[in-house]
Amino acid sequence: MRILISDKLADEGINILKAVKNFEVDCSFGLPPEELKSIIKDYHALIIRSGTKVTADILDAADQLKVIGRAGVGLDNVDLKAAAKKGIVTINTPSGNTTSTAEHTMSMILALSRNIPQACASLKTGKWDRLKFRGVELHEKTLGVIGFGRIGSTVAKFAKAFGMDVLAYDPLLSIEAVGLRDVTMTGLKELLTQSDYITIHAPKSEETKNLISDEEFSLMKKTARVINCARGGIINERALTKALEEGKIAGCALDVFEQEPLSKDSPLLKHDNCIVTPHLGAATSEAKVSVAIEIAENVRNALLGRG
Numbered sequence: 001m002r003i004l005i006s007d008k009l010a011d012e013g014i015n016i017l018k019a020v021k022n023f024e025v026d027c028s029f030g031l032p033p034e035e036l037k038s039i040i041k042d043y044h045a046l047i048i049r050s051g052t053k054v055t056a057d058i059l060d061a062a063d064q065l066k067v068i069g070r071a072g073v074g075l076d077n078v079d080l081k082a083a084a085k086k087g088i089v090t091i092n093t094p095s096g097n098t099t100s101t102a103e104h105t106m107s108m109i110l111a112l113s114r115n116i117p118q119a120c121a122s123l124k125t126g127k128w129d130r131l132k133f134r135g136v137e138l139h140e141k142t143l144g145v146i147g148f149g150r151i152g153s154t155v156a157k158f159a160k161a162f163g164m165d166v167l168a169y170d171p172l173l174s175i176e177a178v179g180l181r182d183v184t185m186t187g188l189k190e191l192l193t194q195s196d197y198i199t200i201h202a203p204k205s206e207e208t209k210n211l212i213s214d215e216e217f218s219l220m221k222k223t224a225r226v227i228n229c230a231r232g233g234i235i236n237e238r239a240l241t242k243a244l245e246e247g248k249i250a251g252c253a254l255d256v257f258e259q260e261p262l263s264k265d266s267p268l269l270k271h272d273n274c275i276v277t278p279h280l281g282a283a284t285s286e287a288k289v290s291v292a293i294e295i296a297e298n299v300r301n302a303l304l305g306r307g
């Protein structure tokens, strides 16, 4: 069985696959799509992170492919319909990134509330401005969590430790399924009007694309702060820029964007109350190893027909 790893994966994962007698593992990171298309026919499994786009065109040439392993949560870089049509199984690592992404979300909420990136940049230019960077507390504020899966519910737990009230919106979950005490499930409109912080933890899909746009911003408090560490495009960036320009919200913290890498010309970057990181949610030493091990074990088991 031949396995191609086309995005950087931690050695702990690669070694699990190399340890299997009949497996041949090739690592070719950052292949251009045409090159991937020309070699994919020789492989039984493909392991990717977010860099490789597995399009219908590439899958068309994947004559022997049985498994696509995505080291991470989001499957928006795989054409799932085309894969299913060819009988190719797609596997992700639903839990490996949870803690890192939830911790990054809390970092963004705190950094936004206390103006940390702006204050740091200002102090480095020699200024000592204590008034300009006065912040706000999280204590007794309301956090609205949109999407209450593993990451959303972990963020809720962390927020509770800061004394926040938590509202959650997830059309796919019932109150019983949530099972977290002191979290109130609400409708989206109620969450948008009542929350001081609104954080997105939903997958990108046709249903969630532009979920937060002009109408949704118009429902928010002027003091609301919006955080997205899930996927770009769930918040409409044109509408967000307008909301910042018109003072409809107090600020935003974004780790993900409609187009990545984010262009330095993005109008969002003109706003001091918009803080940004380059898709770092899962970028920790621990998460990299944990998703590598999880995906290697899952792909190995799938190829060997183990349940």
Ligand code: MLT
Pocket (backbone or CB within 6 Å): 049, 050, 071, 072, 073, 074, 075, 097, 230, 281, 282
């Ligand atoms: C994920 O989907 O797991 C994260 O966004 C990180 C990544 O893209 O690998």
